[in-house]
Amino acid sequence: MTAVATKPPSSSSGTAIPPRRPSSAPMRFIKSPRFARAMFLPAVLVFWLISNKLIENSWDFDSSVLATPREVWDFMWAEVTRDTVAPKDLYETFGISLYRLGIGFSISMILGTTIGLGMGLSRAVNAFFHDWVMALLAMPALAWALFLSLIFGFDNKGPIIAVVLAGIPFVIVNVREGVRSTPRDLFDMSNAFGVPSNKRTRHVLLPSLYPFLFASARYALSIGWKGLVIIELFGGQDGAGWTVKFWYDAHRLHGVIGYSMFFVIFALVMENAILEPISRRVFRWRPSLNSPDIVEEEMDALYDVEELNRELDANLPTGSTQET
């Protein structure tokens, strides 16, 4: 706390800036944030090695339980070159998981968009689903994993349903928010000019929905992936989650860490190489809308009063609105 308060608010605040001491080029380089960022990885490695030593010395550990960075690297390289003792190699494993993720994701997008549209357009539908969607939103993936793995066993069905259940509440909430944020004036105007409803959907509703659909796709993918890994771990016979468990059961820490690294890499690739370019392409014409407010968790009241008033105004009999 004190560190913050003592630090003067950086520049721009009237006081005279003391002349900066001329610093040499290497010093400036060492002080730059970019260098600091590059230092993070070596720092982690050093910390890793030191804590390995500490743990080994302080307890009676069989040192083979702990993994060194070198072992992890070798493991990852072996996996990439398909040299593995696991029953399925890296590419097959991720292929299986990706297949499940893809199917579950498509189902949750389609179903979620339908329900979200319904909830955004009709308040009765909204009240019907609201509490259950909120409950789903807060439900941990673990619950589905344990529950569905007992029902479906080692099938593809369990993981797919888990992906759907994990992702769908985010899609619903985001699409509903998107429908609510469509510009009402444009709707009214297209009504007044007698624009047919299919054109209205295509040119008014969909363009304002796109950012929200994108946000929900992103969320459904990342949450679905986490849910998928957990259910594969408890009720699977293949797939990424199962393979981590395989290394865990074999007490190979380097296997667990290495496979976790693949998860992180996989998530980064999905985000930066696939979703990011697509979203940039889709929103080229509308750069400011690339990042809408993502509705992650919305547990507050069913309606906010202001919005209710606005909607009421819109729904009032025309005579009285003209009066005001």
Place this chain on the structure above:
Amino acid sequence: MIAVVTTMTTEVPAPDRVTQEDIEEAARRKELIIRWISRISGYVVVLGLWEWASGAVLEENLLPGPTRVLQTAVELFQDGKVFPAFGASLSRILLGVFLSFIIGSMIGIITQNRWFSGFFKDAITIGLTSPGLIWVLITALVFGNRWFGPILAIILTTFALVSVNVAEGIGSLPKDTLDMARAFKVNLVDRNRHIVIPHLAPYLFTGLRFSFSIGWKVTVLTEIFTASSGIGFELRIAQILFRQDEVLTWILLFFVFALFLEKVVLQAIEDRFFRWRKEIAST
């Protein structure tokens, strides 16, 4: 309608003019009725489907219905299993979230420095995106059944949420107020007490609530792998014994309990804390 009549009698002329308020009032009442009917029918339909599906779609042992879950819950309460398990899990959660809160805020504070901000940038990204499962498995392998394995897993999955919030709060500290305080030679303690902490409080609470909501899920997951008490442990036993009704009951009981803590208890504390500052309490 009654409202309309009274306004007509008390106010003098206004023959057949229905005021804007009356129309709004009527619309609002109709709205409320529709909302509650839909809401209740939502509950009836979902619970009914669930009850019907257990037995008709899947065997009752595989998909126990709501009544069966209620029965099991009562049985578990009578066996006296519930409170020890909740206590064990809760103490882990509280310790983990508390430590992650402290560590997270410390990181949030030192990232005000540009160098440290660069240094921790990737750490925070990793902390925000990596699934808790990874940390759970790693700490389980390294530390086995020792008590701090799960705690470490909780800290690693939640610290970044706190850091991000704290950093954001510090970034938006009211500069002019701080400048004024300095100009008037307000001492350090008072400056912190009256400007910095009140300003940071909402951010701290948000961080706390987020880390709690992630923390309890991670805790249950760690207990499945390494604990011999707590909700996760009970879940694991129930799953091994193929007692689907107990699995479902444990998870739902704890789900309700955690939501209660998060949405009711934490929210109440927050509201109480911000009574003097209505614009924050309402958000």
